[in-house]
Amino acid sequence: MRHIKIFDTTLRDGEQAPGCSMNLSEKLEVAKCLEKLNVDVIEAGFAIASPGDFESVKAIADTIKGCSVASLARSNMKDIDAAWNAVKGGADPRIHVFLATSPLHMQYKLKMTEDQVIETATNMVAYAAKYLSNIEFSAEDATRSDWDFLVKVVNAVVKAGARTINLPDTVGYTTPEEMRALIEYMREKVERPDLIDFSVHCHNDLGMAVANSLAGVQGGATQIECSINGLGERAGNTSLEEVVMALKTRADMYSDVATRIDTTQIARASKTVYNVIGQSAPFNKPIVGKNAFAHESGIHQHGVLANKATYEILTPESIGIVTNNIVLGKHSGKHAFETQLNSMGYTLSEEELVKAFEEFKILCDKKKTISEADLEAIVMHNSTVKAEEDPNAWKLDWFSVHTSNFTTATCTVSLKKGEEKIEAVALGAGPLDAAYNAVDSIINPPEYTFDDFKIDSVSDGTDALGDVFLKVATGGAQFTGRGLSTDIIEASINAYLNAMNKVFAAEKKAKEA
Ligand code: KIV
Numbered sequence: 001m002r003h004i005k006i007f008d009t010t011l012r013d014g015e016q017a018p019g020c021s022m023n024l025s026e027k028l029e030v031a032k033c034l035e036k037l038n039v040d041v042i043e044a045g046f047a048i049a050s051p052g053d054f055e056s057v058k059a060i061a062d063t064i065k066g067c068s069v070a071s072l073a074r075s076n077m078k079d080i081d082a083a084w085n086a087v088k089g090g091a092d093p094r095i096h097v098f099l100a101t102s103p104l105h106m107q108y109k110l111k112m113t114e115d116q117v118i119e120t121a122t123n124m125v126a127y128a129a130k131y132l133s134n135i136e137f138s139a140e141d142a143t144r145s146d147w148d149f150l151v152k153v154v155n156a157v158v159k160a161g162a163r164t165i166n167l168p169d170t171v172g173y174t175t176p177e178e179m180r181a182l183i184e185y186m187r188e189k190v191e192r193p194d195l196i197d198f199s200v201h202c203h204n205d206l207g208m209a210v211a212n213s214l215a216g217v218q219g220g221a222t223q224i225e226c227s228i229n230g231l232g233e234r235a236g237n238t239s240l241e242e243v244v245m246a247l248k249t250r251a252d253m254y255s256d257v258a259t260r261i262d263t264t265q266i267a268r269a270s271k272t273v274y275n276v277i278g279q280s281a282p283f284n285k286p287i288v289g290k291n292a293f294a295h296e297s298g299i300h301q302h303g304v305l306a307n308k309a310t311y312e313i314l315t316p317e318s319i320g321i322v323t324n325n326i327v328l329g330k331h332s333g334k335h336a337f338e339t340q341l342n343s344m345g346y347t348l349s350e351e352e353l354v355k356a357f358e359e360f361k362i363l364c365d366k367k368k369t370i371s372e373a374d375l376e377a378i379v380m381h382n383s384t385v386k387a388e389e390d391p392n393a394w395k396l397d398w399f400s401v402h403t404s405n406f407t408t409a410t411c412t413v414s415l416k417k418g419e420e421k422i423e424a425v426a427l428g429a430g431p432l433d434a435a436y437n438a439v440d441s442i443i444n445p446p447e448y449t450f451d452d453f454k455i456d457s458v459s460d461g462t463d464a465l466g467d468v469f470l471k472v473a474t475g476g477a478q479f480t481g482r483g484l485s486t487d488i489i490e491a492s493i494n495a496y497l498n499a500m501n502k503v504f505a506a507e508k509k510a511k512e513a
């Protein structure tokens, strides 16, 4: 059986996509999900890109011990030094060096000849080899490169120490037939194919990333680069959940290969990533979309009731969706609450459990039926809202709002920070505007703009929890905030404070540096 390595690039290619940036604690949260999934390699970022990127690659390498942690590096010594310094504390560090090999990129971007590209790639892989042996080389835009030139590049970098050769479809241009043929060609022509893991890294510009990756495997690739929910530059990368479930579900077609992914962690990892970037899965997204297992038409429902296999090729349980009929309410104890979370795939520490249980009890007083979606929202919310642990963080004490369609909205807010409590009142164009004006007059934030603001309803009904996600931009950086409550003004104030507490923490850190 050929082991297919899963190289996850959610935190690098995925995070590079507009609207997908994550802070350190969010990246760690995602990295822990990837470790639970059992991915082989986590590409944690691009260490040289910024001090923040360096810090997060390092934190992930220092924390995650169940898989290899990699940093991307361009083909220059500074990048490689930064990558090494960031990953060296990891259990199995990897440096991922890349250089473009297509005529277009060499002529217009790199302004290098073929010989210069071979020389630079070789020298830089040899430079990385002074630090470690786990080196990946990517021939950027490989699918638009000359195949015989690629053979020369691969022979040279393998001699210099590269052990994984990635052939990216950087612009999502290739087709399954071509990808398979490319890998077969390379395996036939390079000098030491036995030393190499060939890898595919496909972008989804023409919607073929998963198909191209599977074709690469059929051609002999032993590593697939992919990301949770298919996040990545432009139309994204190969989606981890789709490619892994395709290999598993069609084991008849891919009978000689297997990944080591624990597929029951897929739903949770997908939700965590969507939660962190403030998005939700499109309804019809394969594997993780709301409709992936829903059957609306009578004919389908009839078939599924008679035998699930009529219209279901994979089960919700196989990706970790467990539905049961336990009803939790205000009389439920902590043990029942914990058992329910466990059955949904969440294992919380005692401290997290106590906090989540407190929130659950508060919700029980406001809402008659508590759904799995409500429980999930509580857990997810607690895991992403960490700023409040800081004693210097602003917290909502109470607020009171008056609004109507014939007067100006007014809001009185009381905030606390440690022992200090401050009250303010403000007017606004509506209740939310009035609330934010009152908060601003207390916390005095720097100039900022809202890059995103949305309120999602966690479940159905007018008593549903409102999940507020927002992004504020200030000083060239973005800060996300979340708030959860059956009262959308309360959720919005909490989301705003969550983001602003991060702004103040970053300002403090910058002053101390
Ligand atoms: O798409 C691409 O070519 C990349 C490389 C840096 C691997 O992301």
Ligand code: ZN
Pocket (backbone or CB within 6 Å): 013, 168, 170, 201, 203, 232, 233
């Ligand atoms: Zn890419």
